Amino acid sequence: MPFEHDTPFLKSLQIQVRVVGALLMREIVTRYGRENLGFLWLFVEPMLFTLGVTALWAGVGLRHGATLPIVAFAVTGYSSVLLWRNCATRCAMAIPPNMGLLYHRNVRVLDLFITRILLEVAGATMSFVVLSIIWISLGLMEPPSDILLVLLAWILLAWWGASLALIVGGGSAHSEMIERIWHPTAYLFFPISGAGFMVDWMPPRFQEFLLWVPMVDGVEMLRDGYFGSAVRTHYSAEYLTLCCALVTVAGLGLVKEAGRRIEILT
Amino acid sequence: MIELTNVRKTYPTRKGRRVVLDGIDLRVSKGQKIGILGRNGAGKSTLIRMISGAELPTSGRIRRGISVSWPLAFGGAFQQYLTGLDNTRFICRIYGVDFKAVIPFVEDFTELGIYLREPVLHYSSGMRARLAFALSMAIEFDCFLIDEIVAVGDSRFYSKCMYELFEKRKDRALILVSHDAHIIKGHCESAYVLTSGRLTAHDSVDAAFDFYQTCVQ
Numbered sequence: 001m002p003f004e005h006d007t008p009f010l011k012s013l014q015i016q017v018r019v020v021g022a023l024l025m026r027e028i029v030t031r032y033g034r035e036n037l038g039f040l041w042l043f044v045e046p047m048l049f050t051l052g053v054t055a056l057w058a059g060v061g062l063r064h065g066a067t068l069p070i071v072a073f074a075v076t077g078y079s080s081v082l083l084w085r086n087c088a089t090r091c092a093m094a095i096p097p098n099m100g101l102l103y104h105r106n107v108r109v110l111d112l113f114i115t116r117i118l119l120e121v122a123g124a125t126m127s128f129v130v131l132s133i134i135w136i137s138l139g140l141m142e143p144p145s146d147i148l149l150v151l152l153a154w155i156l157l158a159w160w161g162a163s164l165a166l167i168v169g170g171g172s173a174h175s176e177m178i179e180r181i182w183h184p185t186a187y188l189f190f191p192i193s194g195a196g197f198m199v200d201w202m203p204p205r206f207q208e209f210l211l212w213v214p215m216v217d218g219v220e221m222l223r224d225g226y227f228g229s230a231v232r233t234h235y236s237a238e239y240l241t242l243c244c245a246l247v248t249v250a251g252l253g254l255v256k257e258a259g260r261r262i263e264i265l266t
Numbered sequence: 267m268i269e270l271t272n273v274r275k276t277y278p279t280r281k282g283r284r285v286v287l288d289g290i291d292l293r294v295s296k297g298q299k300i301g302i303l304g305r306n307g308a309g310k311s312t313l314i315r316m317i318s319g320a321e322l323p324t325s326g327r328i329r330r331g332i333s334v335s336w337p338l339a340f341g342g343a344f345q346q347y348l349t350g351l352d353n354t355r356f357i358c359r360i361y362g363v364d365f366k367a368v369i370p371f372v373e374d375f376t377e378l379g380i381y382l383r384e385p386v387l388h389y390s391s392g393m394r395a396r397l398a399f400a401l402s403m404a405i406e407f408d409c410f411l412i413d414e415i416v417a418v419g420d421s422r423f424y425s426k427c428m429y430e431l432f433e434k435r436k437d438r439a440l441i442l443v444s445h446d447a448h449i450i451k452g453h454c455e456s457a458y459v460l461t462s463g464r465l466t467a468h469d470s471v472d473a474a475f476d477f478y479q480t481c482v483q
Contacts, residue, residue, distance in 0.1 A: 015362075018359065018360070018362055019359075019360055021359065022356055022359030022360050025355075025356070025359070026345060026348070026352075026356045029348060029352060030345050030347050030348060033347075099342075100340075100342035100343035100344075101343050102320050102321075103315075103318065103320045103336045103337060103340055103342070103343055104320075104336055104343065104357075104360050104361075105318060105319035105320060105334075105336070106360060106361075107360065259322075260322050262321060263277060263321065264315060264320055264321055
C-alpha cells in the first residue's frame with residue numbers, strides 16, 4: 001500500500017459526510033442558481049420529462065394491456081429510467097470540471113461521484129413522489145397497492161443506478177471511450193428496460209431473456225407494488241440485489257484505481 | 267511532523283513511464299521552514315502535490331502528523347459561477363470551519379467590497395488572487411505549502427500578504443518550492459535541491475544555493 005491511513009474509521013466517515021454535504025450545496029447552487037425556481041429544478045426537470053412521456057404515451061394510445069391505466073404505467077416506467085440513466089450520465093466525466101477541488105486533500109474522486117448520485121436520486125425520487133401525489137389527488141391514478149414493495153423496488157433501482165454510475169464514472173476516468181460508449185448503451189437499454197412494456201405481454205421465450213436485464217426486474221417489482229394483483233409481474237428481487245452488489249464492488253474498484261492514478265491538471 | 271519515505275512518482279507518457287520523483291526522503295518538523303530549489307520541470311509541483319495529499323505516490327510512504335495546507339493561494343478550485351462568498355462558504359465546509367467567523371477577515375483582507383457577492387467569473391485576475399490568498403489564510407494549518415511565491419496584486423497588497431504569512435504565522439512550518447534561490451534564502455532555514463527526481467540536503471541555504479548554481483549551469 002503506497003498510502004497509509006491512520007485516520008480512524010469514524011473520523012473518516014465524519015469528514016466524508018462533511019465533504020459530500022459541501023459538494024452537494026456547491027453543485028445545487030452552481031447548477032440551478034439562486035434565481036427563479038432555484039433548487040426546485042432538481043425535480044421539476046425530471047418531472048417535465050416524465051410528464052412529456054406520459055402525455056405522449058397517453059396520446060398515442062399505448063395500451064397493450066388494455067386494462068392498465070396509462071398514467072400510472074408511464075409514471076412508474078419513465079421514473080425508473082430517469083433513476084438509472086441520469087445517475088450514470090452525470091457521473092460520466094464528472095472529474096475534469098472538478099479537478100481543482102482535488103487539491104483539497106479531503107475531497108476524493110469518490111466524493112464527486114457520491115454527490116452526483118445523491119442529487120440525481122433525490123431529483124428522480126421527488127419527481128416520482130410529487131407526480132404520483134398530483135395524479136392520485138386528481139383521480140387519474142390509483143394509490144399504490146403495496147407501498148412497502150414500491151419503496152423496496154425504488155431503493156433497488158436507485159442502488160442499480162448508483163452502481164452503474166460508479167462503473168461509468170470510474171471507467172470514464174480511465175478512458176474517455178467509456179463515456180462515449182455509455183450514451184449509445186443508455187439509448188439501447190431504454191426500449192428493453194421494461195419502461196414501456198410488461199414482461200407478461202411478451203412471448204415466454206423472450207420473457208426469460210428479458211429478466212436477465214436488471215432494470216426489467218426493478219420496474220416489474222415497482223409495478224407489482226403499484227398495481228398489485230391487477231397485473232401479473234415477473235421478477236427476481238434476489239437477482240437484482242446480486243447484480244447491484246457485484247456491479248457496486250466492481251465500480252468501487254474502478255473508482256479507487258482512478259483516485260490512485262489521477263493526475264491533477266490545472 | 268511530516269515524513270516522506272522513499273516516495274516515487276511516475277507518470278505514463280507516450281514513450282513509456284517517466285520517473286518524476288525517484289525516492290524522496292524528507293522530514294519536516296513543526297515550525298521548520300525548508301526551501302526546495304529546482305529548475306523548471308524538476309518535479310517541484312509534483313512533490314508539493316504529493317505532500318499535500320492531492321495525488322498519491324506510485325510507491326513509498328507519506329505521513330502527515332500535522333495539518334498541511336493546500337498549495338498556497340491556489341485559486342484553480344474556484345467555481346466561476348459562484349460568488350466569492352459562496353466559494354468561501356464551500357472551503358469552510360470542507361475544512362469544518364465556522365463560516366461566519368471567517369467572513370469579516372475575508373471581507374477585510376480582500377478589500378473586494380460588493381464584488382465578494384458577485385460571481386468569481388467577473389473578477390479580474392488580481393481580485394481572484396486576493397480572494398485565493400485570503401482563503402489560504404482563513405483556514406489555519408500547522409504547515410503551509412508554497413509553490414512559488416508570485417506577486418499578488420499591487421505592492422501594498424503584496425506586503426500585506428507577506429506580513430500575514432511570514433510575520434503573523436512565523437511559528438508555522440513552511441515548505442517553499444521555487445526556482446528562485448533568493449526567495450528561499452529570504453524565508454527558509456534550510457534548503458534542498460531537487461535534481462533528476464532526487465533531493466539533496468544541504469547544511470545551509472548558501473550551500474544549497476551554490477550547489478544549485480552548478481546544476482543550473
